[in-house]
Amino acid sequence: MQFTFTDEQEEFRLIVRRFMDDKSPRTEVRKLMDSEQGYDAAVWKQLSEGLGLPGIHIPEAYGGQGFGFVELCIVLEEMGRALLCAPFFSATALAATSIIHAGTEEQKLALLPGIASGQTLATLALSEANRDWLPCNTETSATPSDNNSGDNSDDNYLLNGEKSYVVDGHIADLLIVVARTPGTAGDEGLSLFTVPSDAPGLQRRLLKSLDPTRKLAHIEFKQTPATLLGELNRGGDTLPPILDLAAVALASEMVGGAQMMLESALDYAQLRMQFGRLIGSFQVIKHKCADMLLDVELAKSTAYYAASAAADGAPDLPTVASLSKAYASDTYMKSAAECLQIHGGIGFTWENDTHLYFKRAKSSEVFLGDANYHRDQVVLRWENQA
């Protein structure tokens, strides 16, 4: 278990931070969040070609950088801090992770290099309208199509159903879709499929998201041809670890945002005067800031521990994935709310940047399961804890 970052990792973090400071200032964030596309293609290109970030945890054999989950989490923490608007979480944290864990060797060779180079925008379509993130609630069906030749049955399926809350689903080139074999229920009969976004019978619509820096789409499949990813009916086994890794990734992104809220609150407390003194000189504001530090540092420790467990494939990963996500959910939301409160009225205005983080925190709080769900999982999974 790695409790501190190596010098190389710290250096890497600095490089990523400098890139974010340079390419994702709040003016850019505000511009991109108002655009339908939601990201800047030129910045995406630099981030891909210059830094190789989309392939950060993709093995070299598949065109990636060959780093581990810790490095991925460093990148996400910095992106969360800068509120970067880019299809990174969808392509790298969700889609690439899914392919790495569920795809066949052939499929990895075929699909991962495109994601690693930043050329393929990909995402995972799991959740359905008014449902939670549990794969067992999947209703979208996959039936073998007529030209599915018995022995080579990987290829041809037809999808029917609807997915919602699909991150960057409106721009993704490649969708990884969770669907079930007709007649099955629960965790049985679940499989992953790949679908190019221009497939027939596929319709997508950009949703109005509370957090405009994270674009979400609704996607409908009507007799849409799809290719099986990995083995048929194995989703019940492959999806839980993929979702654990996604939760760890999200927790890292969230602690980056929470850290920014702490820093922003501290800056303002040392700038704003009321009653002839800095508001940071009032004990109640000091206590708030101290409590924020406590929350943020504790949340970071859980995110770092979980990233390390993910990198090592540690047996307690399921427990600590939920632990870190629950911690991050509470901490990010609380930090954003306190930062807003310390700003007073100005914090409630559109012009002030706090609300951008507040909305990211609110949306991330429920994305991939809220704190109540993950706390429950922490207890249920506790036996696996080393």
Next chain:
Amino acid sequence: MSEQTVESTEQSLRTDVRTWVEANWNPDASLLEWRNKLIDSGWGCSSWPEEWHGRGLSIGLSEAVDDELRKAGAVGVAKAGARMLAAATILEHGDDFHKDKFLRHLLTGEDTWCQLFSEPGSGSDLAGLTTRADFDGENWVLNGQKVWTTSAHHAQYGIVLARTNWDVPKHQGITYFLMNMEQAGVEVRPLQQMNGHASFNEIFFTDAKIAPELMLGEEGKGWKVAMTTLAHERRLVDGIRSWGRGAKGQGRIYDELKAEIANVMEPYKWYPQRAGRVDLLIERAKATGKYDDPAVRQSIAKVLMMAKAAEWTGRRVKAAQALGRPPGPEGSLGKLAGSQVARLAAQAHTLIAGHDAMLTEEDGALNGIISEVLISTPAESIAGGTDEIQRNIIAERSLGLPKEPRTDVDRPFRDVPRNTVS
């Protein structure tokens, strides 16, 4: 007064109101015509003094009068918004010229008012305001900036605090004015909030003019006058809540009233969401199936319990007030309780909405009402005095704890460190 006398006074009062309304109410009259009649009768704002459109009744009894008007379907005087703050302050500190010039038009709804107190540099520390008024021999000349002003874009008049003396301690250099908003030196810009609404404005004064007779109270004594205004702020919120009632009916007057309400209420349409929409919790939980989750039910229960406890505390305060008892410490808690209820309600709504908390507007839960709750409740602990300031007030005034040492009141305001923003 014994409880029995209070009751019998109220009964005969209600009969008087009913008789008068039966004889005079006409839904086909114009709103202006009717309101003038109502003002002349003294029933429109019966707690006001007899010489100024009222009947000198207690708050409790005047509420009974309003209740009778409402029951009869009769439209009341214009009561919402900053106009009531202006009215209360003019009644207490104004001279006959002020009362004569402003009160009637304010009650008929012909004049809209706004409150120009908060500034970018001074919110919690209202007395630290830096908008300046200088006398040029003929008029007071106003320069500076105000913020969080509701309705300023269609207001004819404003109540405004400005600094007229920088060489005395902060509270002693402030003067209270009534000002004409429709003049060249006043620029009004909408201020957008994080929930997308723009209910407020920023106001910029560049050599705006105020005639000397529009000073309310004395020069440099504006702080005391402002205290009257602030004391009425809480009742303002109740006024807004009841404003929309009684607008249902057929006839010219109802149409005119509906138009007025639509205009006046526009900035307040997100206010129910800001308070947390506790009323929707159970209904939403049932609709989403989260009602079956015991953890969610615990969250909902906490909100419902606190909301009820706060409501009953408010009722206790009112009941004691009606009997003329001195106010106890419980009277200062409503605001703080309200912001905690709002915060807990937003948490419970998040749990109930699940994923849908990621969506907004027409894609969001209840057509965006729930997402509006999630991004409006933070206002509750800031607007009208922050939670931190409320706690200071409760601790020092209600509980009698030692006051925080102050370094800003013992010297000329000129020498007090302050923000550079304004």
